[in-house]
Amino acid sequence: GAVVSQHPSRVICKSGTSVKIECRSLDFQATTMFWYRQFPKKSLMLMATSNEGSKATYEQGVEKDKFLINHASLTLSTLTVTSAHPEDSSFYICSARPRDRGSGEQFFGPGTRLTVL
């Protein structure tokens, strides 16, 4: 149980285009989903926290107009990288927290590797 999927796993796009990444909790309802970014050989950096049905809370320094997050349902959150540029190339990981997890435990998706040419 507690499986999180992410799609696509890998995407290559041209500079200036927008890319959407989907994060789904497959066998549980996630009231909260998180989006992380990871640079090579670096730790996970939290970008934003999203709660179902409300606006995402972005971490300091993360451009909300560039990284659009929509948590449309209890099993789906999307991250759209708008007008992508090469510096947006990174590994993006989502996670989901089940409704009843007071411990803060999160279940992670397999990640999406974005390359912007």
Next chain:
Amino acid sequence: AQKVTQAQTEISVVEKEDVTLDCVYETRDTTYYLFWYKQPPSGELVFLIRRNSFDEQNEISGRYSWNFQKSTSSFNFTITASQVVDSAVYFCALSDFISSGSARQLTFGSGTQLTVLP
């Protein structure tokens, strides 16, 4: 503010050696949770363990063991008789309430790259 420190950036050991990965944390909260995750080259994070702040019992799971010392704010991870498949980046993480409110965000350490040589 909460903080997790993994001072060891990279560790190399030879297969069958034991290895300990260090994790030191800071939090003002009295109720918090600590986690270890493994990230193999594929990138997917693999959950290893969760420990709450009220449970200081050490835990053993096969070749893995964890030593939680509240007095020193440490949550170290030991792999006994390491194997090549253990090669990965290992992250320690902290979830508390004060810093992140109801969201209970995870704060990750910088990770330790473990390489097990055959």
